[in-house]
Amino acid sequence: MSDLITLTAAQMAAKLAAGEISSVELTQAHLDRIAAVDGEINAFLHVNADEALETAAEVDRLRAAGGAQADALHPLAGVPVAVKDLIVTRGQPTTSGSKMLEGWMSPYDATVVTKIRQAKLPILGKTNLDEFAMGSSTEHSAYGPTRNPWDTSRIPGGSGGGSAAAVAAFEAPLALGTDTGGSIRQPAAVTGTVGTKPTYGSVSRYGAIAMASSLDQIGPAARTVEDAALLHELIAGHDPKDSTSLPEPVPGFGTAAGNHEVAGMRIGVIKQLQGTGYQDAVLARFQESLELLRSAGAQIVEVDCPSFEYALGAYYLIMSSEASSNMARFDGVRYGQRVLPDQPPVTIERVMGATRAAGFGEEVKRRIILGTYALSAGYYDAYYGSAQKIRTLIQRDFEAAFASADVLISPTSPTVAFPLGEKLQDPMAMYLNDIATIPANLAGIPAISVPGGLAEGLPVGVQFLAPARGDAEVYHAGRALEKLLNDDAGTPVWAQVPDMEVAK
């Protein structure tokens, strides 16, 4: 295993800038790593070797030439990145982990991809996910599950298991994810990595295939808080193509991630996000994290969010309602799979029906049916309408909590990574994985998951939440805990991942 790939993205950027390594060398090292381990991990649905190396060579050329063009290079230029396959890219297939889009090539780039191309980060490829980001284990991918590098018999979380596993297994230093109810943070928690769900509207959704439009947000996955902050800074900012995009300029998250002072920081422990349903080992690591923060001078307070009890229910109504609508465009008429009915007549309705029956997996169908029902005449008020009211109550709970705390804290996920297949037949058990991550999506606020140590050799995640537009604060708090835990353990969590080189 090349030592290059175990560097942080910030270190890679520094070495590239100093001319100590080339981007081609760095990119090739990651492609080699993918070739070596991805047969086992299955983090990538598509590897974009040629284009990645071309971009790397271009960065190397510009840097070697020196002058204004070299000076104008983005700090992350030449550092490779992986992209969740829910985000559309020209020149590479975008499948959403679904048979429905098998072989589909997008005619346009997502705004975040445009930004990455402009900054000249080589794109290593597209990462695996639960079909259309619907799931918490990446087992709902139509292209086979991704495996957790910490224990390949276990799930890597979901829906962004591919991005998290790629980062954890050193297949990529950085990756993009999307988070609708925890799809960046929960995979980060169970793979010992870092993942951020930005403030709703702070990163353009243009080109992220929508699951639930009012909840979806693109965010970064990385091994360190600083790396996540750097990638976040690159992809954030107003986009006129996304009407829900916030107009403000992006603050420098990198600076916030460099600040690990927590003396005087008021950290609110959410009463409702602990206890029953959380594994003892997860709660134990969480308490240790609180102790470390307290000992560093943070003021730990408890906050009450009574409406969180209804968050999961409200989430599954809003998410499935919007998802049922967003999935409607996949009908075989304009793009993607088209399946003809077995028996005549071949009418448009029957082609649409056969296409959707064959193209969608079970979890997608489950959510379409649930959402279609929730939006039906006569049920709308009771389901979608009530869920929106709960959403308002949850926002108010957060407002009240942030009156007495600068940031809030909770375990990211109630459990460590569970074995593949364990919850596949029990959707409710699967949905409960997101119990702690969902409230941030319902309220549109930023949240980060950082490693909180290991429980029986498996990573545990700690989540920080901040008020809307307070993304810098979650990096500040996240960096503080990261440093305290690294100092305490003598090594970062991510560095303890078992060596899983399986092929030379």
Place this chain on the structure above:
Amino acid sequence: MSQSTTDAAPLSFEAALETYEPVMGFEIHVELNTATKMFSSAPNAFGDDPNTNVNEVDLGMPGALPVLNGAAVESAIKLGLALNCQIASFCRFARKQYFYPDTPKNWQTSQYDEPIAFDGHLDVELDDGEVFRIEIERAHMEEDAGKLTHAGGTGRIQGSEYSLVDYNRAGVPLIEIVTKPITGAGARAPELARAYATAVRDIVKGLNISEARMERGNVRCDANVSLMPKGSATFGTRSETKNVNSLRAVEHAVHYEIRRHAGVLSAGGSVVQETRHWKEDSRTTSSGRPKSDADDYRYFPEPDLVPISVTADWVEQLRAQLPEPPAERRRRLREAWGFSEAEFRDVVAAGLIDQIEETVAHGAAPAAARKWWMGEISRLAKTRDADPAALDVQPATVVELNQLVEQGRINDKIARQVLEHHLAGEGAPSHIVTVRGLEVVSDDGALTAAVEKAMAENPDVVEKVQGGKLKAIGALIGPVMKETQGQADAAKVKEIVLEKLGMTP
């Protein structure tokens, strides 16, 4: 017992009105003339090759998001104000969900329970001056669908071999104007239907928010008709005749549906709630699809768009930009020009109000302006299969031409030629007259020679004139005109002939 409803013969209109009172309702879709589409930057243009004015948003590509066209919102507010509506200070779009291949996302982005304009009215004047007030329920924004062409069979989807879809129209901005039920029009219902559609078309044209060409579908009218027994206050079951694409057809469709409903009802049947297709050739309607009030479109607020906030300042700013309402303007101009009602109606029907107004503004007398536009220019337009308003003739040109005639420098016949030369791009009328030497021949020498020649060649005519049949002179004018390439002044010819014969003019 209700029985089959399709075989009852329509009653005569008069018989229908003896027993029933018609109730109407209209949904008019207005296609806006914005440069780009409602939610995408693709061009809003008509007549281009299929699927060329589309981008990822119009095609409903995965990941694409809508962005609202601000110009369309302004148009909607202006139209709302022209229809005397309240303007919502806050409104949203919703997704109207149904699967159909002309709808790329399988939902139409529309306004559901939060229209931008509501509670308005429009006073509509019939030909005899009677005024009806039409109550407007709402005017809301939405996007158009693509266009399906069913190949093979009859052109309908049933029995076709395959269908082609053109998404150029998908996403074109629409405003849908919905009336409240219209009662009390009685036998004048069909007439009122046409007058209302005309009034709406004139308003959107006057606001310059639509091309307003019904034959292109810029303005599409759905006419709802139901009957209730006279004296009843309970509405009957309605039919909805879709996409009636001319003003006259709106009138005819309502007329036919009243007769058809009456036929069904008086035969003891019941009207089916359904859409109807208008058939221009037979001036009848045919059954479309059943339409239930319980159609479930699973509306919910469009989460990809932010709510529209309309400030009172913005509304007032737009109100200040509104042109004079078309009905008021017509009244004012008719009085100012002194046209008869019939004359004025013809001008309106020809779509030449603007041209005549401008021609008058350039100094022509209203009657002269009308004569030119309704006469020669309309005739030339007809030979070119074009609208007179669309010909490249400027009001100033008409004024100049008219002056040339009034000054006696050319006659009416020459003026026609000058107009044709002008349309062929030869320049201003006086320039054409000079360059082509078309000025009326007033030189007695040349004219006298021509007259002498004509008289010599037509002794029988001369004899008749001498015999007192002065009208026979007309037979000499033709040859003289021929000799002078039409540049002779007919009155002058007559004068010379009489002089030659020693008769007193």
